[in-house]
Amino acid sequence: MFTYERLTQAIDQVPAYPGIDPQEVANKLNELMQIGLTSEGGMHRFSYTTTEKQAKDVFVRWMEEAGLAVSEDAIGNLYGRLEGEDPSLPVVMTGSHLDSVPNGGAFDGPLGCISSLLAVKAIKARGIHPKRGIEVVVFVDEEGARFRNGIFGSRVLMGEVSYEDLLRFQDDAGVGLVDAMREMGFTPEDVQVHTRQADEIHAFLELHIEQGVKLEETGTNIGVVEGIAGPAWLTATYKGNTDHAGNTPMDARKDTVPAAAELILEVEKLPRQINGTAVATVGKLHVFPNGSNVIAGETQVTVDVRDIYEDTRANLLGRIYDAAERIAKARGLEVTIEQDVQIPPVLIPEEIQQVIRDAAGACGLSTMPLVSGAGHDAMIMGKYVPSGMVFVPSHKGKSHSPDEWTKLADCVNGVAVMAEALVALSK
Numbered sequence: 001m002f003t004y005e006r007l008t009q010a011i012d013q014v015p016a017y018p019g020i021d022p023q024e025v026a027n028k029l030n031e032l033m034q035i036g037l038t039s040e041g042g043m044h045r046f047s048y049t050t051t052e053k054q055a056k057d058v059f060v061r062w063m064e065e066a067g068l069a070v071s072e073d074a075i076g077n078l079y080g081r082l083e084g085e086d087p088s089l090p091v092v093m094t095g096s097h098l099d100s101v102p103n104g105g106a107f108d109g110p111l112g113c114i115s116s117l118l119a120v121k122a123i124k125a126r127g128i129h130p131k132r133g134i135e136v137v138v139f140v141d142e143e144g145a146r147f148r149n150g151i152f153g154s155r156v157l158m159g160e161v162s163y164e165d166l167l168r169f170q171d172d173a174g175v176g177l178v179d180a181m182r183e184m185g186f187t188p189e190d191v192q193v194h195t196r197q198a199d200e201i202h203a204f205l206e207l208h209i210e211q212g213v214k215l216e217e218t219g220t221n222i223g224v225v226e227g228i229a230g231p232a233w234l235t236a237t238y239k240g241n242t243d244h245a246g247n248t249p250m251d252a253r254k255d256t257v258p259a260a261a262e263l264i265l266e267v268e269k270l271p272r273q274i275n276g277t278a279v280a281t282v283g284k285l286h287v288f289p290n291g292s293n294v295i296a297g298e299t300q301v302t303v304d305v306r307d308i309y310e311d312t313r314a315n316l317l318g319r320i321y322d323a324a325e326r327i328a329k330a331r332g333l334e335v336t337i338e339q340d341v342q343i344p345p346v347l348i349p350e351e352i353q354q355v356i357r358d359a360a361g362a363c364g365l366s367t368m369p370l371v372s373g374a375g376h377d378a379m380i381m382g383k384y385v386p387s388g389m390v391f392v393p394s395h396k397g398k399s400h401s402p403d404e405w406t407k408l409a410d411c412v413n414g415v416a417v418m419a420e421a422l423v424a425l426s427k
Contacts, residue, residue, distance in 0.1 A: 001041035001402050002106040004030045014409045017363065017416040019122030025411050028114045031058060032098070033106045042103035042402035047141035047152070048076070048180035055098045059113065059138055066121050068136065073194035074187045076140035077153045081133055082120050084426060089132035090202040092425045093385075094119070094418065096377065097142035097153070104143075105404020107209045111392075111411060113138050115207040119418035130426035132202055139377045146171045147180075148233065148302070148340050154380035159195035163188060172286075203352065203425045204381035207390040207414050209406050211374050213397035221365035221413050223391030224356045228372040228379040229277070229306040230345035232317055236263060236324040239334040242289065242297030256299035257287060259327050259335075263301050266323040274316050278307040279373060308345045308371055346379040352388035359420035365413055374399075390417055 007026050014022040035055045036045035045051050056078055063070045063080030071079045081091070096112025116136045123130065139157075144150025147169040155161050166188050169177040178188040210216075215223050240254030264282045271278040284302040303320060307313035321337055328335035353369075360367045370391055381387045392414040395405040 002033055002405070007408050011408060014412050015416075017122070017412065017419075019125030019419070020118060020412060020415050022408060022412050025114065025118060025415060026408055028062065028118075029106060029110060029411070032110045032114075036100065038103050038402070040103055040402050043100040043105060044103055045098065045100040046146040047099045048146070048177075048184045052099055053184060056138065059098065059117075062117060063136060066117060067124065068120070073156075074190035075153065075156050075181060076184070076186055077157060077194075078138040080117070080136040082124065082130065082135075084130045084133040086131055087133060090200050091133040091135045092130075092202050092205070092422060093135045093137055093381070094205045094422060095137035095139065096206055096208065097139045099141055099143050099145070101143050101145045101400045103402060104400050105398070105402060107404050107406050108211070108399055109142060111209060111406065111414070112207045115411070115415045115418050116205075118415045119422055122415065122419040123423060128423055130423065132426050134422055134426050142377055144341065147177045149177065150231070150233075150341055151343060151375055151377055151380055154377035156191055157194075157196055158198075158380060158384050159192060160380070161191055163191050166191060198384040201381075201385045204378060204385055204387040205390070205418065205421055205425065206376060206378040206387075207392065207418050208376060209399060209404070210370065210391040210394045211397065211399040212370070212394060214368065214370060215391065215393040216395060216397075218368060219366075220368045221410070222356070222360045222367045222417055223370035224353050224360075224367050225348055225372050225389035225391060226353065226369050227308045227347045228345060228376060228382065228389070229308045229374070230310065230313060230343045230379060231375040232305045232313060232342040233302060233340035234305070234317065234320065235300055235302045235338050235340060237298065237300045237336045237338075238328060239298050239336075240331075241295070243295040245293045245295055248295055253295055254297075254332055255295050256333060257296050259331050259333055260285065260299040260301045262327045263324055266327075267303055267320060270316060270319050270323070273319075274312050275307070275309070277309065277371070277373075278305075278312055278316050280305045280316060280320065302340075306373055306375070310344055313345070343375060343379060344383065346382035346387070348382065348388050349386045352386050355421050355424050356388055356390055356417065359417045359424065362420045363413065363416045365417065388421075390414060390421070
């Protein structure tokens with residue numbers, strides 16, 4: 001669990017890098033963690049809420065204190081720009097997100113934002129004047145926890161989202177995405193006003209915790225990401241009959257919960273029949289009317305499917321579709337299947353990987369190649385511009401939980417690598 005005392009207990013042993021203050025890294029992580037802190041020691045910060053706004057307001061203050069030109073677009077993406085010697089050149093963009101999953105951790109997203117900001121501060125402190133501008137970005141709604149509309153801000157930035165697309169989404173309380181956006185002062189009808197063309201961005205770089213165990217287990221400082229698995233979300237909704245749990249004979253029921261259970265077990269088995277990189281997860285289940293003495297007439301199963309190869313991911317999705325329909329037919333139920341998000345996997349250009357390896361080498365840090373099984377804003381940006389990812393170790397691979405942890409030394413190493421890489425990319 002995150003505590004400031006745990007984060008700073010070995011601060012005197014943290015490596016020293018020009019322009020980077022380990023105390024500032026710790027203080028900023030701690031300040032953000034207090035916004036949306038749960039009783040379990042986790043983070044609950046959904047998009048388009050007052051909690052998220054508080055975190056973004058703090059980050060705006062930090063960017064202004066760093067001397068960056070701050071702006072916000074029509075849907076809530078934040079930008080802080082360090083102007084380059086030649087403003088006509090395409091910018092280097094870097095950043096991550098501040099929103100969280102339910103009861104998430106302190107590092108997933110916030111560390112990426114803080115690392116980008118402090119890397120730019122280090123560049124300024126060293127008296128380096130980049131040829132091209134560097135733009136720190138805080139993307140809105142990367143996790144998709146509230147509206148099932150993940151990696152949203154980067155998709156908007158690159159022109160993938162229309163106003164009509166926004167009308168499809170609502171949260172569990174029935175609040176529409178466009179209504180939530182308007183309540184926070186944004187203008188969803190202008191969703192395509194502030195998009196960027198690919199030729200306006202020279203490169204994109206994102207730091208993230210590994211969310212795996214390879215760096216920690218091998219004692220490696222920095223992961224150089226080779227590819228990012230693309231997530232695809234689908235929701236299967238089974239419909240049967242709502243009846244009394246005591247008076248309805250077992251052979252007269254049209255119970256949707258056992259059908260959902262069957263599908264969940266299929267989802268667990270199917271990836272192993274595809275390859276070694278495909279994964280599928282059921283982490284969200286809605287049962288209606290959700291009474292202990294009521295046979296559920298409707299159950300929704302949301303499935304997250306990922307792979308670094310698009311063809312095998314499509315194969316897995318097809319098998320899950322078939323399984324859902326087969327189960328419904330066998331049980332005399334109706335089933336509807338909706339696709340929520342489908343994002344292609346992205347391979348990282350070798351030249352960007354080399355920039356990161358060289359940056360780590362300049363800092364005296366070891367590297368290893370990694371594949372990201374999680375989706376990130378870099379996978380959207382990577383469809384249009386050269387993009388890369390820097391991974392730092394995750395203790396025991398824990399993520400999306402209060403147990404998420406990365407040592408301060410690893411955080412500072414990440415800032416240092418980001419600074420070196422941004423200098424190289426901005427030349």
